[in-house]
Amino acid sequence: MEFDYDLFVLGGGSGGVRAARLTALDGHKVALAEESRMGGTCVIRGCVPKKLMVFASEMPWTVDLARNYGWDAEPGRFDWDAFRDRMHSELDRLENAYETNAEKAGVEIFKQRARLTDAHTVELADGTTKTAKHILIAVGGHPVRPDMENADLGIVSNDVFHLETLPKKLLIVGGGYIGCEFAGVFNGMGVETSMFIRKAQILRGFDDEARGHVADCMQQRGITIHTGCAPTAIEERDGGIWVKGSNGHEEVFDALLWATGRKPNTKGLGLEEIGVELNRQGAICVDEYGQTAVPSIFALGDVIGKVELTPVAIREAVAFHKTVFKGEKTAMDYDLIPSATFTQPEMATCGMTEEEAEEKEPTDVYATAFRPMRQAFAGDEERVLFKMLVSKESGKVTGATIIGPGAAEMMQFVAVAMKMGATKEDFDRTCAIHPSMAEEMVTLKEPVRSLS
Known part of the structure; x- marks a missing residue:
């Protein structure tokens, strides 16, 4: 059977666009349908605008800090209108980049909703149908309201x-x-x-x-x-x-x-009617290669409800491309995925929590909380937290948590070491950078407790 496309992607978020671009750059015929805005949740209504708002909201703290360092500084009035308009200009720029880069790679984009009518057929909102040898669902999720009055x-x-x-x-x-x-x-x-x-x-x-x-x-x-x-x-x-x-x-x-909470955007896509299985939360069930119960249909990202992080969706897209179009069966590696929560203070983690470690194996817990130099000088009482979990048997670092300014930036490189199988001894024999907060990760000497 001859198809209109080698790949049809539903969803223009980070994962869908990455899979579409990689496949098109390989010379395959690729199409993508997006009913809202290119860039998906992360770029348009998630990570990016949220982080910009975090930056904006931290400015008064920075001004207070500056004043305590001798600067004649006052926070003034926050202009929400000016910030919001500039934020949306930035989102417009990023959306345009997503669309332009996909089209440059050779992806044909349909700016409308799509649903499946069979294992190889997509029906667009305007009633036209397209066929594809492979279909990838990367439509993400949406926030939900509780079922209660008002x-x-x-x-x-x-x-x-x-x-x-x-x-x-x-x-x-x-x-x-x-x-x-x-x-x-x-x-x-x-x-x-x-x-x-x-x-x-x-x-x-x-x-x-x-x-x-x-x-x-x-x-x-x-x-x-x-x-x-x-x-x-x-x-x-x-x-x-x-x-x-x-x-x-x-x-x-x-x-x-x-x-x-959030739910996957699977409603109204025609999935169950053609044999694609959903779990109780409405997420698409896939195997280790992202393949659904219908062999020609794959899914990735938030819509499968595994690890709902943008970098994970992008890596799932790369694994999909290798598996389906390169002939290299590649399963996504979900072990030791670092993440950050941009609370104030910021928190970043990788690996197990103490509670998970206690259930799994004997573990030594190293931890310290202190006022870092920058804040202590300014009279700020807030403390940072550094925590490391170490397997008693192997000596490997199995979990790490950092809370404080720049936690995500530090954890990114701690995660590299953990992914390489670093032991506590490896951290111990690494020279510290002084004075810094990050040096605490290589100067934790004695466990504060042991989990048996």
């Missing part, structure tokens, strides 16, 4: 970047990394920020000691965290949004941000 009074993360004005008082519901990151952002921009979280602590799934450290720092910076609390009632009241929590707390806010 939930639509609240916004979700996608809406944050388009706010007409900053609220004076904000409630964030949800204590995951998205909720905690935006709590730091809005607090830094001068918004009175509160959080409702159902559990006893923020950042479920991360190292318990690290979670507690970040929570303490957030509260010291002025964020109010109501733990063990979920909204039970929401109403428009007194010119704002009245929210009652399960702990009995009631308050009126100018805005409510739902940070209660």
Whole structure:
């Protein structure tokens, strides 16, 4: 059978575009459909604008620091309109780059929604159909609101970047990394920020000691965290949004941000009708090579619900390209993936948490918390945290956590060492850079506790 394309990609995010470009550059005929904006969640409504907002929100802290170093500095007034407009100009530039680079590689782009009608056929929103030997689904996910009355009074993360004005008082519901990151952002921009979280602590799934450290720092910076609390009632009241929590707390806010999770964008794609299996969360089930139950259809990125990080989607795309178009069967390596949470303070991790290590093998825990030189001189009481988990049997570093300024920048290179199988002895025999925060990773001497 002759097909219109060798590959048809659904989704113009980082993973989909990478797979499309690599395949087109190899001389194959490739098409891509994107119903929204090229660049996907990360570029348009996620990592990039979020990080720009983090930078903006940290400026008052920088000004305070400068003043304590002798500079005559005042923060002044934050101009949300000016920042927002410049941010969107940058997003427009990045979107254009994504589109231009894909087209230069030879990818034909359809700016409309697509769905599958069989194992090799894609139907576009305008009713036209295209056939492809291989189909790749990389449509990502979306934030969700809870199923409760008046939930639509609240916004979700996608809406944050388009706010007409900053609220004076904000409630964030949800204590995951998205909720905690935006709590730091809005607090830094001068918004009175509160959080409702159902559990006893923020950042479920991360190292318990690290979670507690970040929570303490957030509260010291002025964020109010109501733990063990979920909204039970929401109403428009007194010119704002009245929210009652399960702990009995009631308050009126100018805005409510739902940070209660994300779901894959699999609805309405015709997947189950043609035999593609979905799990209970609606994510596409794939094997180690990204292949679905329908041999010609593959999937990657947030839509498969494995590790929802942009660099992971890009690596999954490379593995897909090698497997399908290079004849080199390549499975994505999900071991020791570093990640950063751009809370304030910033947290970066790689490998196991202490709780995971305790379940797996005897482990020595090395940790230290201290005031770094830069902040200590300025009278800032906030402490950074460095933590390392070491296998007693092999001596290998199996987990690392850094909390503090530049945590992500430091962890990137710690992760390289860990991926190479570095032992604690390797770190010990590496000379420190002094004075720096990062030197703590090579000067941790005695374990603070052992897990048996």
